[in-house]
Amino acid sequence: MWRDSVLVAGKDLRIELRSRVVLNQVAPFSLVVLVLFAFTLGPSRAPMAKAAPGLFWVTVLFAAVLAVQRSVSLESSEARDGLRLSGLDPAGVFLGKAMALMAELVVLEVLLGAGVVLFYGVHVRSALDLVAACVAGTVGLAAAGTLYGALAGGLRVRETLLPFLLLPVAAPVLLAGTRAWQAALGTAAGGAGDPWLRLLCVFAAVYVALGVVIFGPILEAS
Amino acid sequence: MSTPVAAWSRRRAWTVRAVGIAALVSLAATVWLGIWVTPPDQVQHDLVRLVYIHPPIAWVALYLAFGIGALGSVLWLWRRTRSPFWDRLASASIEVGTVFTALTLVTGSIWGRPTWGVWWAWDARLTSTALLLVMELGYLALRRVPGDPEARARRCAVAAIIAAVDVPIVHFSVVWWRTLHQGATVLNANLSPTIHGSMAWTLLLGFVAVTLVFVWMLLVRLRIETLEQALEGAELDEALQERWAEGDTEAALASPAGVGEP
Numbered sequence: 001m002w003r004d005s006v007l008v009a010g011k012d013l014r015i016e017l018r019s020r021v022v023l024n025q026v027a028p029f030s031l032v033v034l035v036l037f038a039f040t041l042g043p044s045r046a047p048m049a050k051a052a053p054g055l056f057w058v059t060v061l062f063a064a065v066l067a068v069q070r071s072v073s074l075e076s077s078e079a080r081d082g083l084r085l086s087g088l089d090p091a092g093v094f095l096g097k098a099m100a101l102m103a104e105l106v107v108l109e110v111l112l113g114a115g116v117v118l119f120y121g122v123h124v125r126s127a128l129d130l131v132a133a134c135v136a137g138t139v140g141l142a143a144a145g146t147l148y149g150a151l152a153g154g155l156r157v158r159e160t161l162l163p164f165l166l167l168p169v170a171a172p173v174l175l176a177g178t179r180a181w182q183a184a185l186g187t188a189a190g191g192a193g194d195p196w197l198r199l200l201c202v203f204a205a206v207y208v209a210l211g212v213v214i215f216g217p218i219l220e221a222s
Numbered sequence: 223m224s225t226p227v228a229a230w231s232r233r234r235a236w237t238v239r240a241v242g243i244a245a246l247v248s249l250a251a252t253v254w255l256g257i258w259v260t261p262p263d264q265v266q267h268d269l270v271r272l273v274y275i276h277p278p279i280a281w282v283a284l285y286l287a288f289g290i291g292a293l294g295s296v297l298w299l300w301r302r303t304r305s306p307f308w309d310r311l312a313s314a315s316i317e318v319g320t321v322f323t324a325l326t327l328v329t330g331s332i333w334g335r336p337t338w339g340v341w342w343a344w345d346a347r348l349t350s351t352a353l354l355l356v357m358e359l360g361y362l363a364l365r366r367v368p369g370d371p372e373a374r375a376r377r378c379a380v381a382a383i384i385a386a387v388d389v390p391i392v393h394f395s396v397v398w399w400r401t402l403h404q405g406a407t408v409l410n411a412n413l414s415p416t417i418h419g420s421m422a423w424t425l426l427l428g429f430v431a432v433t434l435v436f437v438w439m440l441l442v443r444l445r446i447e448t449l450e451q452a453l454e455g456a457e458l459d460e461a462l463q464e465r466w467a468e469g470d471t472e473a474a475l476a477s478p479a480g481v482g483e484p
Contacts, residue, residue, distance in 0.1 A: 165363075175395050
């Protein structure tokens with residue numbers, strides 16, 4: 001299973017390194033979103049700093065939808081048949097796609113985090129908590145995104161259906177990630193980040209486990 | 223479709239009709255008891271009468287309908303129990319459940335306006351119910367995508383399970399997020415209801431009535447689903463027959479004397 005997952009992740013990341021779609025299109029898009037949010041919240045920095053954790057996670061969610069679309073579009077119908085016929089363990093395929101997605105999202109988050117700190121003028125109180133929340137949230141997002149991506153994969157209406165399906169399910173990541181960041185940045189009145197970090201870990205664990213179990217039937221359906 | 227389903231047997235039709243009549247009678251009794259017999263509340267006055275409708279609808283929407291939908295999906299995916307019936311049951315239950323979820327939000331909103339002063343509050347239960355509604359709509363959207371029935375059943379079953387797993391996580395996250403809603407009245411920790419007398423009985427009847435309405439709607443929806451699938455199959459067969467007939471005439475035209483026919 002692990003060997004298969006490394007193979008699939010390597011394939012996806014190699015395609016990304018050669019085509020640079022996520023890096024050249026999705027990453028600039030998320031920075032554009034940050035700038036657009038800044039326009040709506042006005043030139044003064046106080047409201048921006050206050051809203052920064054939520055804006056960061058909303059942008060991550062939107063970027064994740066695009067990254068999932070890209071990850072799905074790598075598997076055209078012939079490629080999907082090839083993947084099915086390759087004899088790779090479905091759980092390995094799931095983990096591989098999720099790991100590649102996670103790697104892309106981590107790069108996006110580093111860029112976005114730098115953007116938030118620079119443009120919105122937030123002060124980082126505990127960088128370790130920020131990183132921990134990002135990692136846990138990203139694992140969950142990548143797992144849920146891979147599941148829905150494969151589910152909507154073969155459908156003609158995939159572009160419109162995917163955000164509709166994925167975003168409500170990913171709502172706990174947005175909520176918990178925002179709270180954890182608020183605690184780590186010190187922008188919220190009281191409230192520790194620990195329970196939220198645990199929630200992110202639970203979400204990630206649940207969706208990784210579910211994906212390992214259920215990806216076989218999904219591959220058969222698409 | 224392995225078995226073409228034409229119509230209900232007479233006995234089954236009567237069972238469904240009986241459930242429908244029982245639902246109507248118990249609902250009428252709930253309305254009568256709720257509006258004319260039970261006393262108004264000390265604090266909430268006549269508004270309290272919504273208690274006979276709102277919690278029963280919420281119970282059906284949040285537990286019964288979604289529970290049946292998730293269970294049907296699991297039973298369909300599990301090879302040993304796989305049967306088209308579970309797929310139809312899950313889909314019918316979630317579709318009817320969507321109506322009840324929307325009704326939960328509407329009745330809650332009507333209750334919330336005079337008691338909390340707002341139509342909508344970002345309360346834990348309201349927020350998680352709204353998210354559940356969006357997920358159910360997503361399931362129905364996925365269901366509508368045309369395609370092979372087997373692949374559709376598999377896709378929808380998986381989607382229902384992915385969403386069902388999320389429901390408790392959503393619930394706990396928004397409970398921590400904030401809470402304004404009153405705590406559970408009937409099913410509290412020591413199982414002793416905190417309301418008394420005629421109100422408790424009316425509430426119980428309300429639960430029975432709304433559950434019966436749900437069961438009736440579910441049965442009728444199940445039948446429609448069965449007929450729809452039978453129709454789809456029949457139409458496909460008919461189209462295939464036509465194509466074959468066309469193929470035969472073309473072949474006949476191409477070789478009018480039947481030369482080369484085996």
